[in-house]
Amino acid sequence: MLKELHLSLSLVLVFACGLLYQLTLRSQCFFACLPPFTSPQGLEGLLRNGRSIVFIETSERLEPPPLVSCAVESAAKIYQEQPILFFMKGLSNATQMTSNTSSYPAFSLLSAINNVFFVPLDMKTLFEDTPLFSWYTKVNSSREKHWLHVSSDASRLAIIWKYGGVYMDTDVISIRPIPEENFLAAQGSQHSSNGVFGFLPHHPFLWACMENFVEHYNSGIWGNQGPKLMTRMLKIWCRLKDFQGLGDLKCLNISFLHPQRFYPIPYPEWRRYYQVWDRDLSFNDSYALHLWNFMNREGKTVVRGSNSLVENLYQKHCPETYRVLIQGAEGTVSRKSGKGNR
Numbered sequence: 001m002l003k004e005l006h007l008s009l010s011l012v013l014v015f016a017c018g019l020l021y022q023l024t025l026r027s028q029c030f031f032a033c034l035p036p037f038t039s040p041q042g043l044e045g046l047l048r049n050g051r052s053i054v055f056i057e058t059s060e061r062l063e064p065p066p067l068v069s070c071a072v073e074s075a076a077k078i079y080q081e082q083p084i085l086f087f088m089k090g091l092s093n094a095t096q097m098t099s100n101t102s103s104y105p106a107f108s109l110l111s112a113i114n115n116v117f118f119v120p121l122d123m124k125t126l127f128e129d130t131p132l133f134s135w136y137t138k139v140n141s142s143r144e145k146h147w148l149h150v151s152s153d154a155s156r157l158a159i160i161w162k163y164g165g166v167y168m169d170t171d172v173i174s175i176r177p178i179p180e181e182n183f184l185a186a187q188g189s190q191h192s193s194n195g196v197f198g199f200l201p202h203h204p205f206l207w208a209c210m211e212n213f214v215e216h217y218n219s220g221i222w223g224n225q226g227p228k229l230m231t232r233m234l235k236i237w238c239r240l241k242d243f244q245g246l247g248d249l250k251c252l253n254i255s256f257l258h259p260q261r262f263y264p265i266p267y268p269e270w271r272r273y274y275q276v277w278d279r280d281l282s283f284n285d286s287y288a289l290h291l292w293n294f295m296n297r298e299g300k301t302v303v304r305g306s307n308s309l310v311e312n313l314y315q316k317h318c319p320e321t322y323r324v325l326i327q328g329a330e331g332t333v334s335r336k337s338g339k340g341n342r
Helices: 002-027 042-048 066-078 105-111 123-127 132-138 147-163 204-215 227-237 267-274 309-317 319-326
Strands: 053-057 084-088 116-120 165-168 172-174 183-188 191-199 249-251 254-257 288-290
Touching: 042 116, 042 147, 053 066, 053 147, 066 084, 066 105, 066 116, 066 172, 066 309, 066 319, 105 116, 105 319, 123 132, 123 147, 132 147, 132 204, 147 165, 147 191, 147 204, 172 309, 183 227, 191 227, 191 288, 204 227, 227 254, 267 309, 309 319
Parallel strands: 053 084, 053 165, 084 116, 183 254
Antiparallel strands: 165 191, 172 288, 183 191, 249 254
16 A cells, blocks of 8 residues: 555656656746657758758857847847747857756746747758768868858858758848748849848759858958858859849749848948937838847847837837836736737
């Protein structure tokens, strides 16, 4: 009798511990919120439909800064029915996060959005069965001047080629849905960006880009594996013309989107994002805004009450990031849908 009672109590305890573990994953994100634990279909299931929005972090950083948090939250808000996947180099399946949300406020608030998933970035596995694998197994990352950027350039090509979807840099704030499936973003006339692009799975253009990445690898030239790669490949595939008005260009089944779609403020004028909002800037022709964070070596940030353009963008497109990380409001982050506050 005692043995049966002991066994029953043990089973109840195991069940209770399992239930508590699942609750902590959902409510407080005590551990990294990975798709196998938060989504019944798992990572492959999330990626299978080719409609994911993808962000990448190639450093070991786990706590996203405010701009990164805003980029991810704004995407979740715009693409409510699509998975938002944040691949992080510093994350592994064994990663444990503190239960104190004040230590990881951005990670916590993003984990609380139902369609946001944090995924470990395992480059060696990712590059298997692509032209990038031989390059990755030979390159000495410790001697690479721009390794964080170069490895990100490679990773985004492989992820979108394998699974499809839209890649976005972590300083891109989404403001309305992108209506295209196969597209590149122009940052100037006949110059492509690689900060935003989207393709269906196994598109031959991306395979050709990965081959060119390896054949013409030169990490000493800034952007050679990124926007310059996209530009030279686009010129091989298409006879590029200058944009006429605000119309996009079409080549085969690839749309080359007008600079107004993502780069209405060109990089020499990036400081305008941190100046008082000029209400003449409506961005009615834009799908998202690239804030050129790489240019921000002055460390400009969002200042509460400044009425800067970037503050207004945060308030409208990533209100939770603004509330938690800019205003510093106290409160528990609860699990919610990707709708956010409109």
